[in-house]
Each structure stands twice: as structure tokens, then as C-alpha cells.
Amino acid sequence: MTDVLDLSIADLADQVQKGVLTARQVTEAALARVDQTRDLNALLYVARDAALAAADAVDAKRKAGAPLGKLSGVPIAIKDALCTTDAPTTCASKILTRVGEGNAGGTDPEHGFRPPYDATVVARLRAADAILIGKANMDEFAMGSSGENSAFGPSRNPWDKSRTAGGSSSGSAVAVAAGLALGSLGSDTGGSIRQPAALCGVVGVKPSYGRVSRYGLVAFASSLDQVGPFARDVKSAARLLEVISGRDPLDSTSAELPVGAYEAACSRDVKGLRIGIPQEYFGEGLDPAIEASVRAAIASLEQAGCTVKPVSLPHTKYGIATYYILATAEASSNLARFDGVRFGLRIETAKSDLTSLYGKTRNAGFGAEVKRRILLGTYVLSAGYYDAYYKKAQRVRTLIKRDFDRAFEAVDAIAVPTSPTSAFRFGEKVDNPLAMYLADVFTLPASLAGIAGLSVPCAPTPATSTQPILPVGLQLLGPAFAEELLFSLAAEVERRLGSVPRPPIS
Amino acid sequence: MAITRDNVLHVAKLARLELTETEIDRMQRDLDGILEYVNQLSELDTTDVPATTQVAVVAAPFRTDEPHRSLPHDLALSQAPRSSSDGFAVPAFVDEG
Numbered sequence: 001m002t003d004v005l006d007l008s009i010a011d012l013a014d015q016v017q018k019g020v021l022t023a024r025q026v027t028e029a030a031l032a033r034v035d036q037t038r039d040l041n042a043l044l045y046v047a048r049d050a051a052l053a054a055a056d057a058v059d060a061k062r063k064a065g066a067p068l069g070k071l072s073g074v075p076i077a078i079k080d081a082l083c084t085t086d087a088p089t090t091c092a093s094k095i096l097t098r099v100g101e102g103n104a105g106g107t108d109p110e111h112g113f114r115p116p117y118d119a120t121v122v123a124r125l126r127a128a129d130a131i132l133i134g135k136a137n138m139d140e141f142a143m144g145s146s147g148e149n150s151a152f153g154p155s156r157n158p159w160d161k162s163r164t165a166g167g168s169s170s171g172s173a174v175a176v177a178a179g180l181a182l183g184s185l186g187s188d189t190g191g192s193i194r195q196p197a198a199l200c201g202v203v204g205v206k207p208s209y210g211r212v213s214r215y216g217l218v219a220f221a222s223s224l225d226q227v228g229p230f231a232r233d234v235k236s237a238a239r240l241l242e243v244i245s246g247r248d249p250l251d252s253t254s255a256e257l258p259v260g261a262y263e264a265a266c267s268r269d270v271k272g273l274r275i276g277i278p279q280e281y282f283g284e285g286l287d288p289a290i291e292a293s294v295r296a297a298i299a300s301l302e303q304a305g306c307t308v309k310p311v312s313l314p315h316t317k318y319g320i321a322t323y324y325i326l327a328t329a330e331a332s333s334n335l336a337r338f339d340g341v342r343f344g345l346r347i348e349t350a351k352s353d354l355t356s357l358y359g360k361t362r363n364a365g366f367g368a369e370v371k372r373r374i375l376l377g378t379y380v381l382s383a384g385y386y387d388a389y390y391k392k393a394q395r396v397r398t399l400i401k402r403d404f405d406r407a408f409e410a411v412d413a414i415a416v417p418t419s420p421t422s423a424f425r426f427g428e429k430v431d432n433p434l435a436m437y438l439a440d441v442f443t444l445p446a447s448l449a450g451i452a453g454l455s456v457p458c459a460p461t462p463a464t465s466t467q468p469i470l471p472v473g474l475q476l477l478g479p480a481f482a483e484e485l486l487f488s489l490a491a492e493v494e495r496r497l498g499s500v501p502r503p504p505i506s
Numbered sequence: 507m508a509i510t511r512d513n514v515l516h517v518a519k520l521a522r523l524e525l526t527e528t529e530i531d532r533m534q535r536d537l538d539g540i541l542e543y544v545n546q547l548s549e550l551d552t553t554d555v556p557a558t559t560q561v562a563v564v565a566a567p568f569r570t571d572e573p574h575r576s577l578p579h580d581l582a583l584s585q586a587p588r589s590s591s592d593g594f595a596v597p598a599f600v601d602e603g
Contacts, residue, residue, distance in 0.1 A: 098585070098587070113585055114584070114585060116577060116581045116582065116584065116585070117577075208563070209561050209562060209563075210562050210563060210564070223559070223560050223561065249569055252566040252567070252569070253562060253566060255562065255563060255564045256564055256567055257563070257564060315550075317546075318546065318547060318550065320543075321543060321544040321545075321546055321547050322547065324540065324544060325544055325547075332521060336522075339522070340587065341586065341587075341594050341596055342585065342586055342594055343585040343586065343587075344585075344587070345587070346587035346588065348597065352597050353597050353598075353599065354596055354597050354599040355522070356524070357596070357597055358522040359522050359523060359524030360524050362521075362522055362523050362524075363523050363524045363525060363526075363529075366523070368529075368532075371523055371525070371529070371533070372533060372536055372537070372540075374521050374523065375514065375517050375518060375521060375523070375533055375537060376537055376540060376541075378517040378520050378521040379513070379517045379537065379541075382516075382517060382520065388548075389541075389544065391557060392547050392548070392552060393544075393547060394557035394558055394559060395552035395555040395556070395557050395558075396547050396550060396552060396555075397557075397558040398552075398555050398556055398557065398558040399550065399552070399555060401558055401561065433536055433539070433540060434539055434540060434543055437540075448561075449561065450561030450562070450563075480561075480563050481563060
């Protein structure tokens, strides 16, 4: 039975539409896989009953002769930063867990905040007859690059359980890599989809700023956040993006631009496309095994008829500093809403005044990294420091964006590594915030520029005496709203390299 | 250190975070290290560079001016840790004496 979970999204939806498989069969197989892989901690909440009910509804719809959607019966995991009416939404934070009967508060995602509405992307998945199997683990409030900042324990990398899955959308990547879901949604503010996709060996897409509605995504940094899909193969990711994209009146930053034919773009010829290779992404700090794999993937595009040429993105090294000023400033403002009044945790005594209610609730509810970023963001926005830090970073953001604008005058897309290293061990970086921030060096600039990005698996690093084979991601970057082009290139890489093997499930 | 203990206490107060003693020391050290790192931006001359505040490709359109239903009252209150019949319950913050 478990082999249905190895199908592509298009094949599975097709078989459910034709009645070869029932949505219930598929959902039961996915839930069995969820039970079998509990040690990976991919999901914070399993929506068992809701998933089976949704599956039965899809099967009933088919029996009644009604047309089925593009994701008929497809099991999908949703990052816990996206609001769902039938499952709790905690952002892997204690501050979004309720103090209720039999729950001291802050220890169990089952007692999480129950949103009164679905995120638009969630509603679109449901409308396409997808089955939402549960809420995926993540770094608290999407702040982190390893999943270790989850208040409910990190997800484990299915390729080596002593290693992190990357982050912040760690559970979304693991759910797809380990086959508990055929697709998942994550959010990417500075690399939170692309980096875990690379480290877990799956496809992850960070759409252009404005491509996908963020209504119902718990905000981290509003000038950067985008929702995007994970899937095991490029075409499946393309179908997911097609379903979730497009203008949404509930999010004024969603662009009034037509949704591309992403799935069709996967079979388009890439001959003659110009691919830029920026030297700044291939220097010191890049693991030689990653470089070899990424260069081989680029060579495969050359064999497909692409022209490869050097480009320069000279402000790349300033991406981390710029990002950690701007993103924390925005976060310090966005996270002001968690105050113990309208939802989630509340710490108060009979003597509490409003200020101490805020201060105690927030200090008890937020984890160390979230507090660190709120403090940093508050600092760079405070009187006397605003110009030196926040304003300065906004100007450098312009320089980073101009780098890409210039490069895209000469090339159609840019090919770089997604991450400088493969999956790292638990504890390796967690006590050193700066070392953790450096893990995002290759993903942050594209986020700052608001352009389209995608990570596709290339050849894994070979096994050594100290580690098994570990996945590697090729990152493709294109101008804003050039997602079709990225899908064409990624699908070509996938065809030429063959898909990455599945991790062992034990 | 460029960041003093008073700096940490000041921003913690602005951010409504009641840090513990251990956290204050830790945050002072961490913020100092991070700010030292981000200071590399001062190498760049940005005198004539405009600020980028957002990266949207198309301007956000105005929504149509039509009334619509908002969240029902009881649903809006349903997740509050404390509510009274007509709103969110908070400690008194205006001196009524």
C-alpha cells in the first residue's frame, strides 16, 4: 500500500480522479507513514479525523459524478505558521498554546491557538481537493535555520537522524522527504524553504514577492515573507504553486499578475537560455563536495544547450548583515501582537498590571532566538540607532537589488548552491547565533531583492567514514515573476541527473 | 562591549520582555556580537543610494469600497485567555480613583 506515496502529485490525483485509488486509501497510507516516522518529529499535529473526513468527501464527490480538483486526494502537510480552522496553529511557540483545562500551557501543540479562518493558500488547497494531514514543525516563528528553535523539539533529517533538517520550514521538508506527504507548504523569509529543501533532498520554491497570498500566514518580516511549496519532484512543486498562486483581495501585497503555466513549463526546452554563475557564491566557506555537485548540475544545463557565463553580485557578502537588521526590525513590530490578551498564553497574577501581564507573558512564551531577534529589531529601530542601522540597511538593500537587476540584463537565470554545507549536526551551531545566521548566506540576497528562487536536488555528497550520503541543492534564481523559467531549468536538471533516491525509513 | 546592560534593559522595556538576570547577560553578549558583525555595512558609501522599503513589482490596488461581514464577535473572542461578555479582559490600566 505504501507505494501510492511514491507517486508524483499529478499521477496520484489522476488515479483518484479515475477511481483507481480512493482518497481514503491514500490518506490511510499517509497516516500509517506518519505513525511509522514519529521519531522524525515532522508534524506537530496530525489532523487524523479531519483528513479522513476530507478524503471521504472527495470520494463521495467523485461517486456523485462531480469533477475533482487538481490535487484530488493528495496528502499535504502545512507549516504551522499557516492558519487552519480544523487544526491548531502554534508557530512552534509556547506563546500560541492555550492555557486550558488539563494543560498548564505552553507544552503541547494540541492545545494550540485555533484560528477562526483558513489562510488563503490553505483554502485554495482544500478547494483543489487536497487532503491536509497535519501541521509541520518549524523553528519558532520561522526564526532559525535548523529547526532547533521549535518549542516542541526539532525535526530530524531522514537521511541521518543525528542531523538537522535545516529550517525554518524543517517539518515541511522532512514530511515530503520521508514520504508522509506528497507535498507541503512552507514560508521563506530568508531561505526557510530553499535551505531545508536542499538539506533534505526535495524541491522547494520561494516564489517572487507578491506571487502568493500571505493572508493567514503568521507574519515574521512582511517585506520578505512568501509562502511556497515543497515536493519530491519539480513538476509536482509546479502544480502546487499553480494552485496556491494569484491575486487575493485579502492580501494587498498579492500581485495582480496572471499565474504562470508552471507545470507546462516543466517540459519546455531550455536551449539557448543564459545562465549566470556569480563567483561570490563559490568562494571561501563553500564545502568542496557541494561545489562539485553544483558544478556538475550546471554542466548538465550546458549539455542541454544553455550558455553559462560569469556574472558578478558584488554586495553578496552584505546580505546577512542587511537581512538581520531589516528582518528583526519588522519582526519586533509584527510580534507585538502576542501580548496575552487576544489569544494564546497569558501569565498574570491578581496583582498584575497591564505592563507586567505583557512582560511576563512574552518572556515566558517566546524562546531565546525569538527574544534575541525582538531585542535586536527594537534596538535598530530605537532613537539614536535608526539611521545607523535600519536606514543604512535599507540603502544596502537597494545595492543588493541592483546587483541582481544588472545581472539579469546579461543572463536569464542564476545558478548557485542553496547552502554552503550539507545537513549539520544537532548542537553544532545552536549556541552561536552568528554561525547559524551564516548558514543562510546564499539564500538571503534573493529574498532581499524579492526575486524568484527554487532549490532542486543535485547529486548527494558521497558517504565518508563519518557521514552517510547527504543531499545537495542547486539554487536557481530568476527575475521577479520568472517562475516558469525556473521550473523549465529545474526540470531539465532533474531529467539529466535523475531523481535523488529516497532516504531510508526505519 | 558596545552594548551596555542599560541598553539591553532599555530595549527589553520597549519590547515588553521581562528578562531574567541570566537572560540579560546572555542577550548583552549576543547582541554585542551581532551588532559588531552588522557594523560591516559602514564600509559601504551609501550617500546617494535611496532606501528600499519594499520590493513589490506592481502597486497594491485599492479594494472596492463595499461593506462586508467581519469576524463575528463570539468567534473573535473565542481564543482569548480571558474575556468578558463584551470584549477582551485586561487588568485595569486607567486610574479611576
